[in-house]
Amino acid sequence: MSSIYKHTKVDFIILLYMVFVITVTLYPFLNVVAKSFNDPIDTVKGGVHIIPRVFTLQNYIGLFEAGSNLPIAFRTSVLRTVIGAFSGVLCCAMFAFVLSRKDFIFRRSFTIFLVVTMYVGGGMIPEYLLIRNLGLINNFLVYILPGLINAFNVIVIRAYMDTIPFSLQESAKIDGANDISIFFRIIIPLCKPVLATIALFIAVGQWNSWFDTYLYARNTTNLSTLQYELMKVLDSAQAVAAQDIYSQGLRAARRNPEAIKMAITVIATVPILMIYPFLQKYFVSGITIGAVKE
8 A cells, every 4th residue: 555655656746847848848938839929018117027907919910921932932931941841851861871881982081071061161251152153142042052951960970870770771682672772772761760850950950040031131022031020020120119119208108029020930930840750750769660770
């Protein structure tokens, strides 16, 4: 009886701890959502936690009114995220596959060269000149081509591939498979967990990126991204609010940049959060389930 009581007490403590962890984890996001749906004037007073005190859609309405190009920018962001993630994962995986091959005599030299690029860069001006000389200014490919190969992603994927028994590739070659068949029919299926993780890294980076739009495509409406448009709306709201507060006082809080920032955070965060449930199962799956072990 005492043993049952002891286990019940331990389970209760663990439950309280997990509830505390979940609360601490979710509170910041719930607080942002609550403030995004709360009246801007009321938000200035403070005290808004996880439930809007004065519910309103004015923050979102004002955001879409100020950003007339948001639908086009949203489409561009989705396209660059999907295409960039797919092409980036494919190219990094192919590069990693070559480096993971034990029969590739230059694997060490290429690996050293790859690591060096993580610490040494040309800088913003040479990069801009290169992009301009390649004809990528005001071109959608400027979102895709410069980020096809990422040294960190290649190293992570290569480390994952190194744990796959090389005997799988040797047995496939005996059966007549070439390198392309081995890569797509053996390596890729076994690397789903790491590829899903890298795809998520690239997708988040593509979705949140706005500075490349500012540098290379700010004069082309059809190439403007969601994050860049939201950044412009926030800058405009802050400038207008600062001017109005100086001349009108508290009445200018109706244009509270903090409330607009919360609405921007929700709009920019929710779409990328919808990807997590589809990739989560790969994070915990094994690497060579059912494969031959060495």
